[in-house]
Amino acid sequence: MNGHSPKKSANFNTRPLKTYQNRRRKRSLEDQNFDNLFHLLPYDNKATLIVDSTLEIVKWTIEESVFNETGESLSDWELEKFAKILYDQASLEWNKPISDQQAKNLLKEARSVGRKASSLSYLWEQVFDDQAVNKYSKENKLTEGSPTKRRKSCVGNSKKSNKRLPLKNLPNNNLKSNRPDFQEVPEASKFEFSNYSENIVFGQLQGTMSDYKEDQSYHHITNGDSMPDYNVATLLNMGNTCFMNSVLYTLRFAPTFLHNLHHLLVDLSLINSKLKENKTKTSSLGRNGSAVSGSSWRSASSKDLLSIGNNDIIPKSKDQIVTEKLHALFVTMNNLETKGSPDPYQPEALLQAMRDANTLFEGNQQQDAHEFFVELLSCLRVTCDKLNEQIEQNPDLIKSPEPTAASINNNSKIWGVRRSWKKPLKKKDKSASKKNGDFENDVAGGDSEDNLSSDGNSDSVKKKFVYNFIAEDFQGVSLHRTQCLQCEEVSELKEPFLEIQVPINYRDEDSESRLDSAIFGAICVTSEKLCDQNKYFCEICMRYNEAQRTVLYEKLPNIMVLHLKRFTTSMSGVQKVNNFLPTPLEIPCFCENCNKIEKTKITPHKYQLSCVIMHLGASMASGHYIAYSRASVETYDYIECTRDIPKSYLSSSSKDLSVNILKFFKGKGLGNTLSENQNGIGLNSKKNDAHVCQSLHCCGIRCKLNLGSQSHNDDWLEFDDEKVKILSNKEFTDMLNRRHDSTNTPYLLFYSKVE
Amino acid sequence: MANIKTQNSRKKVQVSMVICESEERKHRSGVNALQFDPQLDRLYSAGRDSIIRVHEHERFIHGMEHHTDWVNDIVLCCGGRHLISASSDTTVKVWNAYKGFCMSTLRTHKDYVKALAYAKDKEQVASAGFDKSIYLWDINTLTALTASNNTVTTSSLIGSKESIYSLAMNPPGTIIVSGSTEKALRLWDPRSCVKQCKLKGHTETVKALVVSKDGTQCISGSSDGSIKVWNIGQQRCVQTILVHTDSVWALLATENFTHIISGGRDKKVVVTELKNVHCSILVCTEDAPILKMCFTNDQTAIWVSTSNSTVKCWKLPMERHFKAEIPMPTQPTSMIAGDAAIVKATVLNDKRHILTKDSCSVVALYDVLRASKIENLGPVNYQNEINARNSAKLMYVPNWFNMDLKTGMLTIHLGQDEVDCFSAWVSAKDAGISDHPEPDHKVNYGKLLLQALFEHWRGVQTDQESKIYFTVPKHIPLILSEIGGRTLYRVLVGDTGGETENALLNETVPNWVISNIEDNCTSKFTKVQFYLKPHASVPSNLLKQDRLKKADRLVANDFIQCRKVAEHVLDKLLGEGTATSPGGGGDGDSQTQNNSGYTVDQIQLTCSDQSVDHSMDLRTVKHFMWKYSSDLVLFYKIISK
Structure with a gap:
């Protein structure tokens, strides 16, 4: 954490904030580097918005005081609102750093918010129209009941809560402009902003299965027509785009697809960065070019929808852009689910990228879902081919691992590039209860060969390295x-x-x-x-x-x-x-x-x-x-995955971060043995503590569905x-x-x- | 010759010719059927080269040529006087076997006719093929057909669901069996044309059938490799003989139905005793899959035909062979040698010569316009020859004929369908006509060939003055047929002058042939559109004002030489002023000089950055140098003297 220690605020209660464990995450500069590198999300140079912990502290303080007074907890966006109001009232600018004195005043105010509130409804009245509040309350059967219920309705997962409430006295429009660029959202109300302000959480850096499950266990499942708690991310129709939405939903739920897509892009990034590194190393002028410094990351923002101005060594083809946009979409959907947001998302960036790649989809007419599917798969396959081509052209980038069984878990030696299917397959054989046989060891027409598992000579690299998950799975x-x-x-x-x-x-x-x-x-x-x-x-x-x-x-x-x-x-x-x-x-x-x-x-x-x-x-x-x-979502491939990012790419501060977070979550440690799941608190099996591929938290499916073999x-x-x-x-x-x-x-x- | 004609369909007619020798004594391709005449000791063999050959004591007597496609089956009837043949050209022909000429042609079938069956006692023959129908013919009626009395009635057996590959009848004609891709055998009574039963058991197409004399037993050979013996009365299979490792394609039964002789795709001929199927003897192993067999005079040996053109005679085993006292001979007792078939043919770039390779790897060169073989090159490398001859001169001539090798000989088809036979205009010089008054005059290959083919026909009036520069040998068969359909008429080039031939040609020769041969004016040239632009190096002051910016879009006949284009550049595009008067201006001694003082040779044309020789014609440039489908673009520039 940069600078601000939470100890500054008085009376900070270390009540376990279990429900918010994923929310308050600081994204340092290095984190953002990391995220841009691997998840191709833009570097958000509005650092103050993210890094400034004053805001966080203010929010915490408000929450604490409200809780102390009313015994109720507020949702994220509510806190956000209040915090913004406070800033406004103190005539402070939302995104600018503030002096210590100003901070102190703010905190004082924050503490007093709770004291003012005799009830939550009073607080609401401060902010909202009375009429609207009553209407809303009635519709959602708001009671001053259990926090869970309250939270549920506030999050507004049910269809009824799609209505937006008018606001008054809300600081104006700085909010929208500060939204991160990579998402284009409709002119919806300011309510939504709060969802994004927390920003994208890139997974628990050292997540375990139990963590994942615990997230999921928060919600209940209800069957029947309305499913208020099935918070699966949804896509909005942007005008005859149901052909695209249906294909996207399908691919998302296709076994192993998200996982493989993630690793494809990770590998591409890694190659690109390696090549850049090599380029700067060999740069004769000695100028430390744009290779590694932060500024270069900035240029690779999502603003460059096409490859113009791209700072990559290998210019991005349209197919690769489509692949990246697809992944970004899944990341967004992951986040929507994590936050429990009810709002559908418009996959505009992906549609635009597809239109660029194939003029067939231009215009607003209805299209054939099959054609879209074929085109999308084609883009992905071309991107896979490109990865192979780059590896072939630069065989020295691959460090051959030691051909021992120990190397399975030794991530730092493996570069993160595709490894032999055979190794995961062996592990999979042990798990006899696996439902879907997703790993097929047959080779489709010479498509996938892995040369990393062979001897450690660089000569072996000359053997053609071909990996193509589209060909492996779909062909x-x-x-x-x-x-x-x-x-x-x-x-x-x-x-x-x-x-x-x-x-x-x-x-x-x-x-x-x-x-x-x-x-x-x-x-x-x-x-x-x-x-x-x-x-x-x-x-x-x-x-x-x-x-x-x-x-x-x-x-x-x-x-x-x-x-x-x-x-x-x-x-x-x-x-x-x-x-x-x-x-x-x-x-x-x-x-x-x-x-x-x-x-x-x-x-x-x-x-x-x-x-x-x-x-x-x-x-x-x-x-x-x-x-x-x-x-249902199969997660076995995430558990058995040995293709994680090498540890050297994880910044040290992020490690600290995770450690610091833990301080607040007393009683919960990494790889704990107790977890709450659908059936109540139970003992985790050892398997759940196995290392989980990070991609699960990046772009995996996060809504609460049955997990693995536990239920039928x-x-x-x-x-x-x-x-x-x-x-x-x-x-x-x-x-x-x-x-x-x-x-x-x-x-x-x-x-x-x-x- | 009498013909039974069905109604004339509206299909387009094409003219074809077969480039062959005057006497094709030897089989060129496989032999599909054999028949033996014991009285004259003659062997009749039906070849895939469309010719039925007659050999007496292994000596070639004559060939019966009238079919235009594979002859699939033959039957000798009326004591050896007549021969009935079935062919893939969809016709059944009746021949005078002694003289060897075709008496009538039956056109009832609509697809390949694959099999014939003969009932000796009734002189009845049945034909069947891919059109799934079986027709019964009375031979006496067939042989009595004349031009005036040319109708014959036939009864048909309908009911087969699939293409028929084999047929068999017993001598009294009481039962007929057909084998098809349906895998089950179908039995009929030919007297009442009523279907009797189906015999199921085989798992693949039935390609060989034999029926016993009394009609109680039937033996079938199938592509599943098995031979089955059926009891017709009980309608069941009584025995299955597995002596072959591959499909069984030929069957023979001895006189008293004691032994079965079978041959097939595994190249083996085996004799099996019916009473004891485990007792079988290998007669021979041929060098190609066996197609047919037939007994010799005394039935002690068999003639065996295969997909190679040589027919061999092999001795059949006797008692002592069965008892394994003496081994079977390993060599045939006699042989009728066959010739090689053309297996590969490539048309050279001049679209007039064809290089061929036959089944003995011998390479030969043919000239289409002369319908003859020019050179036998021996066993040289085929591809090298092609490359050498093609690169000798860069010339592009459009396609004007189609080629076909199904008979093992070169068949050339001229039509107006996809390939227009009149599209090849070539200068007389390029065509090798040395004594033409105008070397640059354009001649048309298609017209030249048609003129040669119909030279002796009175039905076309060629211009008396125009010399015929190419002739074809008189023995070349001329065939008129529907495109993708049946043959209408076949006649030798030299015979087209006869009365009946003339009349028949009048009926069958299409108008487009007649009008083109008779019509002497040149018509229907192929045009080429192209752009002519000045190269950047051409100083703009030389260009005429109005041509400065516009790219000239021109149209010209595809065979004009680039020299003409250069002349056009000189005349129209360069120089000051508007027009050049031929006699005046400048020095005026050479016609190719204009005001600007340049000569034609100084105008260099380029296409796709390659310089173009003036003697090349536009279509050659377009085909070889301009690789795109859009219009040709030529640049011109001026080079120093």
Whole structure:
């Protein structure tokens, strides 16, 4: 902490502020360096806003005094408001540092706030319109009841609290201008500002699973239509952008996706910084260029949406910008969830980046979710390729680790770049209760090879280093086998694919005998005879002959995306095909190896439905997309992750910071053994104390859902732009099975592999 | 010759020719079927090169050429007098076997005709193919067809769901069996045309069938490698013989149905005893998959045909062989040698010569305009030859014909469809016409070839004065067919003058051919649009005022030489004043000199930063130097003398 010691304020109570443990975080300059480096968030040079602890102290003081007087606690933004009022009243400028004397006066005032307040409602009256207050109170059934309830309503998670209250006497508009640039929020009320003023919390620097769980355990789950406590972050429709929102929701909940995306960007940053370092080292003029000093970080702010003015060694391509914006979006959503904010977010930056990358999305028309998905995945894949290319071109950047098992945990030796999948896989085998088999050790067509796990010679680095999580997780290999019926010669063509096109008008003879779950296997693995006018030119016979062509799947990806071809092109244009096709929750794998197994035996792996994007509408030209996802989040990949940032990148002050924070949270230490979870206080299993990848706190899903294997929650989440709903398993399957509802049709199906 | 014509469809007609020798004595490609005439000791072999050859004592007698595609099956009937053939050109032809000429052509099938079956006692033949229908023909009626009496009725067996690959009938004609990609055998009664039953059991296409004399048993060979013996009365399979490791494509049964001779894709011929299927003997191992077999006169040996062009005769095992007392011979008893087939062909850049490579790796050079082989280069490196000949002279000629190698010989197709046969205009000099009055006069390759092909036909009146510079040999077959459809007529170039031939040609030759040969005016040149801009180094004072800023967008015939463009630059674009008078101004002795005092040779044209030789024509520049799809851009600059 810089300078101000909390001891200055008198009567500071060390009551455990458990509920605010994530809120009061100082972000020092080094922290911000760190954050910019790894999370590509802009350096916020309004340092005073963040670093000035006077404000913090003032707020604490207000809180303390109010608590002492009324026994109630205030929410963050309420405190913010009061603090601002005090500043205003003292004619102090919000963002400027103040003298000690001024500080002392402020604190005096702060202490007196509580004394003035005979009740919270009185305080409210100070600030708000009476009428509005009463209305609000009635709607939210405000009572001077338990702090929890009060807090709940104040946070306003319920739909009803979307109304904004008019304010009076609030210091004007300095607030908006001080908002960090990277988020563009609509002209909403000033209420929102408080959410951002706390700024982005980049995870507990030394977080553990128990910490994470504890965060989550704060909220209750309620089922049913309204879910006031399911604070999953939502996206606002910016005008026909449901195609984008549905895809974003889906990707967010796709297993391992967020985790991998995070590491991709971390790796890219690390390479970039390393290259910059090397550049300045070799700079002959000796000028300590812009490489490491703080000013350079500033230039890489989000203001530069394009790569103009970018100070990177390797100019950023549009694909990389899309990737970064996508990650930033997930970070924001993470923060919204952490804060428990009810407000939907507008993913404008990402949309703009996509528009820059592909003119298809320009303008405000409705777009096809599948096209967006394909484009987005393409950007990500190109970015992965770029990372590989940079590593290939600069093999000296990679320090080869010692090939021992000990190196798994020895982060400082590993550079943070992708390691062999094999090592995490071994660990994963121990956890037998894992539900989703996300780590697939098969290699897709030579895509992922890891040379770090081999011998420590730099020669080994010459072996092609290829890692591409998009290819690993989404890519499969299809096989087109053609046999000429004259000479009976077989020719095969292998093709990688990122999604499977599924024709809807499928007719087959034994449809009654076949189970619904086998439907996709039956549709996708096809065999047709090339004959009549459509004969096959055989190179051996040198003529057109009849041939048998089969399409089968050599390898099916971890995340299999099925694109239902719900459109036909005809003379009258594109028409939507609304025919019913069952959407089974579980399907047997239909890759070639599994297909050869007898029908009575079980295949070694199968697929579970994890997300669905439904299309509502009678035509493809106009309609609406709604995304569905399982109401559960897998976190095993975070626990087993060995790809963390090396410790050397953590600044020392931040360590101090974490230690200092701990002082306030008495009774809670790192890796404590007690934690509160859904079922009450219980003993953590040793696993929970395992090191958790930081990315979980950066951009992971933070809303309260079931965690891992502890419960068997079969619920589903429905994302209709900013409206989120829980559906029970039965409700969901009923909806999928509705045949009469002709125009609400599943369009994109995401199945994830289960061993 | 009588023809049974179906209605003329509206499909476009193309003209084709086959570049072959005057007498093709040897099979060029695989042999699909064999028939033996015991009386004359003649072997009839149906080749993939569309020719049926007759050999007597292994000596070539004559070839029966009339089909235009693979001949898939043949049947010798009427005691050896007539031959019925089925081909992939969708026709069934009736031949006079002794003389070797085609008597009639049956056009009822709509797709490849793959198999024939013969009922000797009734003189009835059945044909079947990919159009899933089986037609029954009475041979006596067929052989009595004439030009005036040219209709024949046929009964058909309908019901097969898939393409038929094999057919068999017993001599009395009481049962007919078909094998198809449906994998199950279908049985019919040809007398009543009623479907009898289906025999299921095979897991792949059935490609070989044999029926016993009395019609009680049937044996089938399939691509699943197995041979199944069926009892027709009981409608079930009584035996499965697994002696082959790959598909079974040919079957023969001995006279008394005691032994089965089978051959297939594994290149082996095996004899199996029906009573004891474990007793089997390998007759031979050929060097290519076996397509067909047939007995010799005394049935002690068999002729075996494969996808190679050589047909060999192998001895069949006898008792002593079965008892393993003596080994089977490893060499054939006799052989009818075949020739190599062209397996690869590349059209050279001059679009007139074709370099080919055959199955013996021998490379040869053909001239399309002369329809003949020019040079046999021997087993040289194919690719090197192509590169050498292509780089010798940089010339671009548009595509004007299509090429096809399905018969193992070069077939050239001329049409007006995707490839316009009249698009190749070439200067007489480039075409190698040495005695043309105007060397720069443009000739059209397509027209030249068509003129040569129809030279002897009275139906086209060529300009008496115009000399025919190219001729083709008279034995070259001329074929008129629908594009992507059936053959309409086939005639040798030298025979086009005959009465009947003439009449038939009148009916089938399309108008576009006639009008182009007769019409002497040059028409339909291909134009090229291009921009002509001054290079930066051209001093602007030399440019005429009105041309200063505008990039000239010009259109010209694609074959004009760049020299002409340079002349245009000189005349129109450089120099002061508005017009140059040819005789006046300047020194006036050379026509190529204008007011500015430059000569044509000083005008250098560049395209994509490469300088362009004046003798090159525009289309060559556009094809080889200007790689983009947008209009050609040429820059001109002045170089010193």
